[in-house]
Amino acid sequence: MHNPALATRRLILQGAASVALLGLGNLPFAAPARAAANDKYPEEAFKQKSEAEAIKALYGKNAEPSDKVKLDAPEIAENGGVVPISVTTTLDKVTSISFFVAENPNALAASYRIPDGTVASVANRLKMAKTTNVTAIVEANGKLYSATKEVKVTVGGCGG
Amino acid sequence: MAIRRRDFLKGVGVAAVSAGLPRLARGADAASIYDIERFGNARILHITDTHAQLNPIYFREPSVNIGIGQMMGQPPHLVGRAFLERFGIRPDSADAYAFTCVEFEKSAARFGKLGGFAYLKTLVDRLRSDVGEKHTLLVDGGDLWQGTGLANTMQGRDMVEVANLLGIEAMTGHWEFTFGEQVLRDNLERFKGEFLAQNVFLTEEAAFNDAQAFDKATGRVFKPSIIKELGGHRVAIIGQAFPYVPIAHPKRFTPDWTFGIREEELQKLVDALRGRDKVDAVVLLSHNGMDVDLKLASRVTGIDVILGGHTHDAIPQPVAVKNAGGTTLVTNAGSNGKFLGVLDLALDKGKVSDVRYHLLPIYSELLKPDPGMAELIGRLRAPYSADWLEKIATPDRLLYRRGNFSGPVDELICTALRSELDAEIALSPGFRWGVTTLSGQGVTMEDVLAQTAISYPETYVQEMTGGQIKDVLEDVCDNLFNADPYYQQGGDMVRAGGLAYTCTPTAAMGSRISELKLGNGKSLNANHRYKVAGWASVNGQQGAPVWDVVGKYLRTGRLMPPERLGSGVTLRGVEDNPGIAGQG
Structure with a gap:
């Protein structure tokens, strides 16, 4: 607990999310090449600082909160470097699922294109700079649906 | 609690007063509270x-256990007389002694x-x-x-x-x-x-x-x-x-x-x-x-x-x-x-x-x-009794730990850390275990271990900036006062020695801690580096186990300074909270 090494580490956790692919049949934007809603690597979206700007750059419209988007994330991360976060949805005609970490240096952490006929379920691990909201956006039938949860990244220690 | 038991304890209370606070008598009648x-x-x-x-x-229940938001004034965030009232316990009864901090030392002598x-x-x-x-x-x-x-x-x-x-x-x-x-x-x-x-x-x-x-x-x-x-x-x-x-x-x-x-x-x-x-x-x-x-x-x-x-x-x-x-x-x-x-x-x-x-x-x-x-x-304790039961100090005050922000036990630990490791500031975890010793009772190594015995007891000394120290306090404070219980961890606030601050439990994460001051009254500078001692780090540390540091300090006979050395916490925004009954 109260070790500055950890406090410092939180500040150093910069850069976009590293992504582990555990979902079935999802194609990530692995290389600056292709895929996605608009069929090319969304370079601009990944460059944006804020969540709102990243959503705008990626989708060009707003999402509405939906209980059909099930976001599974821990309340308190056991390791801010690899936070397991997953999304499933009962929505039909899902074409993409994206993850935003509001207060990371760049908010867009990952975006997946969901090919036609694929189970819309993605599990990945996101790097988080500090305590903040994580938002998942599901693009379905041309509309955007979201779910948000706060994930706490703590220096740890001091448990009773 | 059964009504019958409360009635019985009322009887004990009356008897005790008339006889000048005798001990609870062992006997069939007294034990009937367990019927x-x-x-x-x-x-x-x-x-x-x-x-x-x-x-x-002996274990003194807390005098500060603040609940905020929907938790305010609800069990378990009631202490002292507010607790007694809520649960219908008579103030000078044995139950008041067991469940609250009210008149703890007096009752400890009475009820054991x-x-x-x-x-x-x-x-x-x-x-x-x-x-x-x-x-x-x-x-x-x-x-x-x-x-x-x-x-x-x-x-x-x-x-x-x-x-x-x-x-x-x-x-x-x-x-x-x-x-x-x-x-x-x-x-x-x-x-x-x-x-x-x-x-x-x-x-x-x-x-x-x-x-x-x-x-x-x-x-x-x-x-x-x-x-x-x-x-x-x-x-x-x-x-x-x-x-x-x-x-x-x-x-x-x-x-x-x-x-x-x-x-x-x-x-x-x-x-x-x-x-x-x-x-x-x-x-x-x-x-x-x-x-x-x-x-x-x-x-x-x-x-x-x-x-x-x-x-x-x-x-x-x-x-x-x-x-x-x-x-x-x-x-x-x-x-x-x-x-x-x-x-x-x-x-x-x-x-x-x-x-x-x-x-x-x-x-x-x-x-x-x-x-x-x-x-x-007796058999389990025998091999260690000789080493651990020797009295190493006789503090002149009640030593307890439990409380949201501080207690004499952790003030003592922080004082020992600062003194023995030559640090300006000491941090000690807000654990809720650890027994209470009465003033004049005497402290043994076993008592010190009852406050410190963990599998990662190593002490450390390191430099931290004022900003990093504040970050740590904010982080732990959120573990205690996040309005959503799922984001709490259940310990108390990290204890600070040589450092005073104001805490606003109802504020948002990151803005609860303010007015940080060193023991000499100077403000903590966010960019200045301070020498900080502590123990129970989640990272591996190499220093001596904290019980040795505290034991060594106690053996010098210096005990605690008579007053708090700038380790006070000023609370703001919780003035009428029934989770506060006094210091601690």
Whole structure:
């Protein structure tokens, strides 16, 4: 607990999310090449600082909160470097699922294109700079649906 | 609490006053507070957070236990007289002494020490025989294996022997995990009961590497639940370990395991126990902490009773929480062996039709010690007694730890750290275990160990900027005062020595701490580097164990400075909070 090494580490956790692919049949934007809603690597979206700007750059419209988007994330991360976060949805005609970490240096952490006929379920691990909201956006039938949860990244220690 | 018992205690109070505060007399009449009217057809006995205190202890309940938001003024966030009023306890009664901090020193002299496993054994056996073996179950909510020098040295083996003799049939864990997987498994080999934890899973890496698990399909490391036949009915007990073990403690102790509250998995388990196994009652044996349990009870359906621990709240009556499926009762059974929870259930086919609950203080002066348990405890302690029972200091004041922000024990530890390690500032964890010593009672090495005995006791000295120090305080403060209990960890605020600050518990994360000042009254500079001493780091450290540092300091005879050295915390925005009864 109260070790500055950890406090410092939180500040150093910069850069976009590293992504582990555990979902079935999802194609990530692995290389600056292709895929996605608009069929090319969304370079601009990944460059944006804020969540709102990243959503705008990626989708060009707003999402509405939906209980059909099930976001599974821990309340308190056991390791801010690899936070397991997953999304499933009962929505039909899902074409993409994206993850935003509001207060990371760049908010867009990952975006997946969901090919036609694929189970819309993605599990990945996101790097988080500090305590903040994580938002998942599901693009379905041309509309955007979201779910948000706060994930706490703590220096740890001091448990009773 | 039963009315009959309150009436009795009233009688004791009157007698005590007329005779000039004599001790509680041992005798058939006095012991009748343990005569519980028979009710229902199943009795579950619950202990939790005993922290390995084998012998009776003094333990002062907190005078500061602030609840904010919806938790304000609700159990467990009531202290002192507000607590007494809420639960109808007479101020100068034995129960007031057991459950609150009101007139603690005076009452300690009158009513004596509480707890102790030999006394507990006597009471457990009696309450079991009152209703018959086949109708009872004894469970432990965790933090059984840690809290004393003996338990730390024996890595919990002493407590496994004690648990077996006491007859604990199921338990869950928290500090049990801080000895590491191998020790935990070795101890569980010897433990005759079941270790239950529905919320501990293999990490993906560990599962991939085929690590040991109770159920490889789900990844559950331990058995999640048992079904016990009680009074002709089937009762399911589910274990819920402390959800934040790898965050609150060094991750190196549990590298292969991942925890969490795991609400959804819990709901599935409850549904299966009810649907597939046709149980008549579901009990959650929880180490979540009371605020977390209260929230969980409002969201997970199908649990009849949550027998809770972790936050060390001694709550005399269950809190009834409504949820989509009905009502769940939530209890919390105190700490350090002071209490025994007695849950009497009237079970019908598929349901609990009625409940009675008592949280009985273990007044060691009202119970005869069980000879077998006393013998075992004596044998376990014998090799260490000579070294640990020597008086090394005689403080001139009451030493207690529990309280949201500070207590004399941690002021003493911080003073020792600063003095022995030559640091401007000291930080000490906000643990809730650790016994109380009365002024003039004398402090032994065993007492020091009862405040410090953990498996990562190494001290450190390092430079931190004022900004980093504030970040640490903010971070821990959010673990205590986040308005959502699921984001709390259940400890108290990190203790600061040589540093004063103002805390606004109701503020948002990151803006609760202000006006940081050094002992000399100067403001803490965010960019300046300060020499900080501490212990119990989640990172590996190399310094001497904290008990040696504190012991060395105490042997110098300097004790504590007569007044606080700038370690005061000023509270803001909680002026009328019934979770504050005074200093601490």
